[in-house]
Amino acid sequence: xxxxxxxxxxxxxxxxxxxxxxxxxxxxxxxxxxxxxxxxxxxxxxxxxxxxxxxxxxxxxxxxxxxxxxxxxxxxxxxxxxxxxxxxxxxxxxxxxxxxxxxxxxxxxxxxxxxxxxxxxxxxxxxxxxxxxxxxxxxxxxxxxxxxxxxxxxxxxxxxxxxxxxxxxxxxxxxxxxxxxxxxxxxxxxxxxxxxxxxxxxxxxxxxxxxxxxxxxxxxxxxxxxxxxxxxxxxxxxxxxxxxxxxxxxxxxxxxxxxxxxxxxxxxxxxxxxxxxxxxxxxxxxxxxxxxxxxxxxxxxxxxxxxxxxxxxxxxxxxxxxxxxxxxxxxxxxxxxxxxxxxxxxxxxxxxxxxxxxxxxxxxxxxxxxxxxxxxxxxxxxxxxxxxxxxxxxxxxxxxxxxxxxxxxxxxxxxxxxxxxxxxxxxxxxxxxxxxxxxxxxxxxxxxxxxxxxxxxxxxxxxxxxxxxxxxxxxxxxxxxxxx
Amino acid sequence: xxxxxxxxxxxxxxxxxxxxxxxxxxxxxxxxxxxxxxxxxxxxxxxxxxxxxxxxxxxxxxxxxxxxxxxxxxxxxxxxxxxxxxxxxxxxxxxxxxxxxxxxxxxxxxxxxxxxxxxxxxxxxxxxxxxxxxxxxxxxxxxxxxxxxxxxxxxxxxxxxxxxxxxxxxxxxxxxxxxxxxxxxxxxxxxxxxxxxxxxxx
Numbered sequence: 001x002x003x004x005x006x007x008x009x010x011x012x013x014x015x016x017x018x019x020x021x022x023x024x025x026x027x028x029x030x031x032x033x034x035x036x037x038x039x040x041x042x043x044x045x046x047x048x049x050x051x052x053x054x055x056x057x058x059x060x061x062x063x064x065x066x067x068x069x070x071x072x073x074x075x076x077x078x079x080x081x082x083x084x085x086x087x088x089x090x091x092x093x094x095x096x097x098x099x100x101x102x103x104x105x106x107x108x109x110x111x112x113x114x115x116x117x118x119x120x121x122x123x124x125x126x127x128x129x130x131x132x133x134x135x136x137x138x139x140x141x142x143x144x145x146x147x148x149x150x151x152x153x154x155x156x157x158x159x160x161x162x163x164x165x166x167x168x169x170x171x172x173x174x175x176x177x178x179x180x181x182x183x184x185x186x187x188x189x190x191x192x193x194x195x196x197x198x199x200x201x202x203x204x205x206x207x208x209x210x211x212x213x214x215x216x217x218x219x220x221x222x223x224x225x226x227x228x229x230x231x232x233x234x235x236x237x238x239x240x241x242x243x244x245x246x247x248x249x250x251x252x253x254x255x256x257x258x259x260x261x262x263x264x265x266x267x268x269x270x271x272x273x274x275x276x277x278x279x280x281x282x283x284x285x286x287x288x289x290x291x292x293x294x295x296x297x298x299x300x301x302x303x304x305x306x307x308x309x310x311x312x313x314x315x316x317x318x319x320x321x322x323x324x325x326x327x328x329x330x331x332x333x334x335x336x337x338x339x340x341x342x343x344x345x346x347x348x349x350x351x352x353x354x355x356x357x358x359x360x361x362x363x364x365x366x367x368x369x370x371x372x373x374x375x376x377x378x379x380x381x382x383x384x385x386x387x388x389x390x391x392x393x394x395x396x397x398x399x400x401x402x403x404x405x406x407x408x409x410x411x412x413x414x415x416x417x418x419x420x421x422x423x424x425x426x427x428x429x430x431x432x433x434x435x436x437x438x439x440x441x442x443x444x445x446x447x448x449x450x451x452x453x454x455x456x457x458x459x460x461x462x463x464x465x466x467x468x469x470x471x472x473x474x475x476x477x478x479x480x481x482x483x484x
Numbered sequence: 485x486x487x488x489x490x491x492x493x494x495x496x497x498x499x500x501x502x503x504x505x506x507x508x509x510x511x512x513x514x515x516x517x518x519x520x521x522x523x524x525x526x527x528x529x530x531x532x533x534x535x536x537x538x539x540x541x542x543x544x545x546x547x548x549x550x551x552x553x554x555x556x557x558x559x560x561x562x563x564x565x566x567x568x569x570x571x572x573x574x575x576x577x578x579x580x581x582x583x584x585x586x587x588x589x590x591x592x593x594x595x596x597x598x599x600x601x602x603x604x605x606x607x608x609x610x611x612x613x614x615x616x617x618x619x620x621x622x623x624x625x626x627x628x629x630x631x632x633x634x635x636x637x638x639x640x641x642x643x644x645x646x647x648x649x650x651x652x653x654x655x656x657x658x659x660x661x662x663x664x665x666x667x668x669x670x671x672x673x674x675x676x677x678x679x680x681x682x683x684x685x686x
Contacts, residue, residue, distance in 0.1 A: 145501055149521055149561050151679035241679040337673040 027067045027090060027112070035070050035112070038080045043071040043118070054095055054105065054113040058160070058351070060362040060412060061103030061447050066093055066113035073118055075191060075199060075233045082231065083197030085112055091477050092195065094227040096136050096163030100170060101365055102446020104226050108481045114231055117163065122146055123234070124208075130239040131188065131208040136165035136232065143237075152239040155180035158442065159348045165232040171224025173442035175347070178267075178400030179274040179306070180240055182442065184223050189236035192222055192229075195473045200230065208236050221468070226444050227479035229472045243274070243306030247316055248340040251303070251323045252296045252330040256280060256383065256395075259299040260376040262326040263399040266303075267372060269322065271315055275304035276400035277347055280383070283354065283394035283407070287346045290353035296330060301399075302347055304340070347396070354394045354407040361392075362412045366425055368432035369403040369441025378431055382406055385427060389420045403441035430455070445483045453483070488639075488661070490533040490542045491601035492567065493592055494526040494549050496558040497612045512581075522558045525607025527565075528667040531674035532637060533605050534566035541639045544568045546599055550588050552577045563685040564677035571595065584613070589621035596626060601662065603644070608633055608666040619666035629659040633668040 035044045045051075046068045055065030067090075072078045085092050091111025098105060107113060120137025127150045134143060141161045144153050157174040158167060166172075168190060173182035180186070188210075189203035201207070202218035222229055253259040263276055278301055279287065285297045301323070305315045312335075320331050334340055346353070355363045370378055379395060386393045386406070397404025406428065410417045429439040429452045439452035454462050466484055469476075498504065499519040507514055522530075536542040547562035549555040550573040559570035573591050575583055596604050604626075609616035623630035631637075631646030635654070638645040648655045649668050659665075 142501060146499070146519065148676050149557075151564070151677055151682040153676070242676045244678045244680060337675060341673060 027088075027110075031084075031088060031090070032068055034084055035068060035081065038084065039070055039072050039077050043073070045069045051113075054093075054098070054115065055107055057098045057100040057103060057105050059101045059103045059446070059448075060364050061106050064106040064108045064110075066091075066107035067110045069095075069113045069115055071115050071118045075119070075193065078114065078116070078119075078193045078231055078233055079197040079199055081112070081114065081197075082193050082195060085477060086196045086475065089475055089477065091480050092231065093479050094136075094166075094169065094231045096166030096169075097139060097161070099160035099162045100166070100446065101367075101443045102170075102226075102440075102448060104170065104444060104446045104479070104482055106447060108447070111477070111480075116165070116231065116233065119233065124206075124236070125150070126208075127152060129208060130241075131236060132239060133189075133208075133234050133236045134164050135234050136163050138164055140164055140167065147239070151242050153242050154186070154237055155240050156183055156186055159351070164237065165235045168223050168235045169225065169227055169232055170444040171442065173398070173401070173403070175275045175277055175304075175344075175398060177398060177403075177442075178276060179272060184220060186238040187219060187223050187235055188238055190219055190222050190232055191234040193231045193233055195230065195475065195478050199233075203236075210238075224444065226446065226483050228469060228483045229478060231478075244308045245306075245312055245335065246274075246337075246340060247305045247312045247333055247335050248343050249301075249303040249305070249316060249319060249331070249333040250295070250343060251301050251320075251328040251332070253299045253301070253323075254327050254329065256299045256379055257376055258326045258328070259301050260379060260399060262301060262323045262328065264372050264375065265322050265326070266319060267400055269318065271318055272305075272307070273303055273315075273319070273400060274306040275302070276398070277302040278395070278397045278399040278404065279347065279350070280395035282357075282392075283350060283396045286353040286357050286394055287350060290356050291342075291346045291349060293342075293346055301328075302343060304344075350394070350396045351407065354409055357394070358392060358409045358411070360411075361409045364408045364410070364421060364425065365443065366406040366408070366428050367403070367440045367443040368428055368437055369401060370432050370435045370437030372399075372402040374435040374437065375399060375402050375404070378428075378435060378437075379404060381431060382428055385424055389424045391417070391420060391424055393424075398441075401441065402437070426452070447482060450482075450484065488536075488542045488602040489544045489546060489599060490536065490603045490605055491592065491596050491599060492526070492529050492533045492545060492547050492562065493588070493604070493606045493618065494530060494547050494558050494562050495523040495607070495610050496520050496549060496551055496555050497523045497610055500524060500611055520554065520557075522561050523607050523610045523612075525609060525611075525667055525669070527607075527674040528669070528671050529605040529607050530562050530565050530567060531672045532667060533603075534675075535672065536603075536637075536639060537566065537568075542603070546571060546595075546601065548573065548592065548595055550583060550591055551575050551580050560682070560685045561677055564681040565675060566681075585615045585617035585621055588618050589625055592618070592622045593625040596622070596662075603639075603661065604628070604664040606664070606666045608668050619664050623664035626662070626664070628662050628664050630664045630666075631657055631659050632666040634665050635668050635670040637665060637671065 051065035056063040116136035119135040123133040125132045155176040158172045533545040545567040547567040636647035
């Protein structure tokens with residue numbers, strides 16, 4: 001009798017706990033059993049290390065583990081799991097490769113982390129239509145490897161080997177955006193599971209077209225929504241032809257101003273540059289040390305041109321004229337794939353190279369994007385502020401888009417340094433807003449930039465965003481605490 | 485302009501990124517509907533041959549593939565990468581399973597003699613059977629010198645210097661042409677076939 005009473009009391013208390021509104025309490029054992037009933041026991045985990053692994057991304061935001069992790073195998077399971085969470089008011093956190101930089105997957109209100117990477121099929125490849133559909137487990141390198149015999153590729157390249165659906169969720173961009181665009185321009189359709197389990201096809205089921213005027217742009221709404229409006233379970237992407245030939249160019253400059261001025265002039269001259277990346281002297285030094293290179297330690301531009309052999313020669317010549325006019329001392333170029341790979345790996349590893357400057361420290365990357373004409377002034381100011389605040393930081397950027405990152409390396413245990421980092425970041429964000437730019441060019445708002453978003457969009461815009469969110473997610477279960 | 489002809493063997497295998505599944509009757513692995521592509525080491529061999537042609541050290545690059553008719557896709561990729569001609573040695577599907585290094589070496593030997601090739605370039609091994617035998621057997625049948633596991637290849641006149649990756653490190657040997665060379669991973673980074681080139685092979 002006493003045992004039955006205790007059992008009943010336990011069930012009652014656990015019922016209360018997973019019905020509570022948005023509090024960080026453990027979900028009940030019964031709920032976990034319900035999850036297992038949908039996806040199978042091996043595809044649910046509450047193990048401490050697994051939760052911890054899924055409670056953070058590559059940013060410095062403190063780990064906030066979810067209450068459980070599930071691995072659905074198909075969209076029907078995702079839908080049933082979402083409906084289950086919806087009925088019991090449990091937060092839902094979509095998870096791809098965990099390579100985000102804004103704490104987008106941190107489960108600050110607990111909940112269930114949906115690791116979607118077991119869904120990893122590549123579907124509906126049409127070489128004639130330059131289109132393919134991918135599930136969340138497909139990363140951009142995996143897709144490009146799959147496509148290599150077709151003459152097509154997906155050019156959006158944020159550096160990390162990220163999940164393509166995750167890239168859609170964060171509105172990712174990268175080194176190629178200046179010529180090929182960002183995810184926003186290259187996602188044609190999305191299959192999204194909404195908070196209540198409904199399955200939405202943002203451009204209509206199975207549709208893939210080069211353009212459309214049909215109704216409201218739902219695809220654009222979900223691109224960049226960072227998991228706060230729904231779970232992306234497939235993305236239909238726009239592919240591009242692999243360039244006939246590629247030339248990489250490296251040029252060193254005596255000053256940051258000269259390098260950025262060159263960038264502005266190259267863009268304005270109409271040269272169809274495919275990549276134009278800036279690395280300041282601190283970054284070059286870090287990359288040299290990390291990747292064993294011997295570049296001159298001075299502000300440097302890395303450019304890449306895509307096209308036919310003849311076109312490339314002309315483009316390289318014109319670019320050389322421009323940079324030499326700005327005082328570039330060292331102009332080297334290569335068509336050789338191994339050499340080009342080596343140069344670009346160094347740039348891709350910028351994050352790790354910067355972290356290696358002060359081992360044991362954490363990194364934070366700013367991400368402002370401003371009109372190109374205002375780029376020189378804001379970057380020069382950023383370097384001055386780094387000195388003034390006494391911080392270790394390296395500048396690297398997709399200057400062709402007016403977007404640059406200041407990678408700050410700091411000791412997270414040092415409260416004073418942490419405070420100075422936060423002040424610097426806010427200052428930079430506000431400087432960017434003052435030049436009519438944005439506080440985030442490609443990383444997203446995540447946890448850390450919600451205040452800046454308010455200042456950027458303004459009260460009317462924020463209110464509209466809130467209303468859209470409340471229509472699609474009335475119980476605020478989709479990745480709560482992010483973006484808004 | 486050199487007179488050297490390069491014969492490059494290319495094998496159609498299950499793509500390296502595919503998760504292999506064993507057939508329910510356990511007689512092999514599932515190949516139906518599974519993505520196939522050119523063996524990665526064969527890609528490296530084709531790339532090396534095409535680079536030699538671009539440097540004008542080789543006059544003609546001839547790609548060869550043995551197997552069922554789908555091998556033509558693999559040959560097309562080789563052509564799109566820059567090979568001049570593709571030879572498909574057709575082997576019916578039913579017999580393709582029994583096609584191994586011994587049989588392929590015999591074919592390559594006959595073709596090398598018929599096409600008057602001076603250099604036979606192969607991948608060091610195929611990723612489906614990992615045999616690592618075809619290059620060596622072909623060299624033996626032709627009675628030509630061999631430079632296997634090549635990580636660097638330099639043609640100088642009638643000799644080829646090959647830097648090989650071996651267990652203890654690197655070994656450099658010089659062979660008199662005609663010779664057989666098998667490509668290892670670090671020989672080069674193969675180019676992607678571009679759309680215009682692929683269209684051109686149709």
